[in-house]
Amino acid sequence: MNLKKSIRFLVAKSVGQYINLLHFVHPKKAVHLSYALFTNPRVGKIQKENLPAILQNTVKETFQHNEHYFQTYTWEGNETKILLVHGWESNSARWEKTLPYLQKSGSTIIAIDAPAHGQSSGKEFNVPRYAEFINKAVKKYNPSIIIGHSIGGSACIYHQYLHPETSIEKMIILGAPSDLKTLLDNYIQMLSLNRKMFRLLEKRYLENFNFKLDNFSGEAFAQHIKIDGIIAHDTTDSVVSYQEGQKIANGWKKGKFITTNDLGHSMHDDNLYQEIYRFLFEAKK
Template sequence: MSLKKSIRFLIVKSVGQYINLLSLVNPKKALHISYSLFTNPRIGKIQEDNLPEILQDTIKETFHHNEDHFQTYTWKGNDTKILLVHGWESNSARWEKTLPYLQKSGSTIIAIDAPAHGQSSGKEFNVPRYAEFINKAVKKHNPSIIIGHSIGGATCIYHQYLHPETSIEKMVILGAPSDLRTLIDNYIQMLSLNRKMFSLLEKRYLENFNFELENFSGATFAEQINIEGIIAHDTTDNIVAFEEGQKIANGWKKGHFITTTDLGHSMHDDDLYQEIYRFLFKK
């Protein structure tokens, strides 16, 4: 293990130990810290006066939703519309390597910044709020295709489960997690948190979003999806386990599972993008 990784490991474990000790004397504060660490992205924000080059020459629109606002960027094309949904600690610029393949089709492409990411508002990211953002953008633009990466892909599945009767006809999911419980289990294991903290986090999700962790499952949601799609996952993904993609694919009747190797979590690859292009645009 490198020195940098060793230092990071010690810091992470020290934070976990602090939260565990705090849970004994002030469980409310321990929950606040652990929930914030899990839901508040550290990176991914961008400023209007310092946009990545790929986002500069776009049509920009700010949507307002309840107390939030979120940003979209549009590359104008024909009447076929594609909505791009990025993942954790990222923003709409992550699609720079994907865009050339999609633009070959002549389609209009819209990318959305997630809650607490890019130019969208807030400090907390959560899937239900992201799904609300997506739904508002879908109602405005009526895309026939939606593409999501990582937790953005999981949100696309949740959105399609909630709103099956939209304009969306095809969906592509890249490196997406299936089960929220698995993500929280991994988080607790990483910090070496005690089981009391798991119970507190589980209770927080039930109070905030009115669902049990085990019920929030992409595999379960996918069973209700009737549109065609691709689920692609890499065997060497060290961020979201390959088995998570398999779970989604097993539930999705019209989903085609693509296995890749040595792409990691980002999944940028010429052959993969060409296969996605054929699925989306070749009859």
């Protein structure tokens, strides 16, 4: 274990120990803190005056959604439209390495900033709200293709489950987790929180979103997806386990599962992008 990993490990365990002790004195505060740590991204925000170069020469639009707003960036092209949905602690600039492959098709490409990421509002990230942002963008732009990375991929699956009758004809999912319960389990293990905290956090999700963690499953949602697509996952992904991608593929009957090696969680790879390009633009020629 290198020095940085050792420090992160010790910090996580110290925070977990504090939350466990706080639970005995102020259980509500302990739940609030642990929920905030689980849902509030530490990085990923960007300022308008300091945009990454890849986002500067785009058409920018801000959409209001209830008390929130979200940002989109468009690289203009032809009538074929692709919506890009990034993951946790990231923003629309993460697609910089992907764009050249997609732009070869001449397509119009739209990227969206997630809740509490990029230039979108809020401090809390959650998949249901992200799916709402996606739905508003889909209604506005009418993309035929949607591509999601990491938990952005989970949000795409959830959106497609909720809204199957849209303009979307093909979907690409890269390194996405299937089960929210698995993510929460990993978080609790990382901090060494006691099991009472899991039950309290589960209760918090039920109160906020009216669903049980066991029911929030990409594998289950994918069983209802009728469009074609690709699920790609790397065997060396240390952020989202390879088994999570397998779960989604098991549920999605029209989804093609692609296994990669040594790409990690980012999934940036020339061969993978070329295969995705062929699937999106050459498969039926």
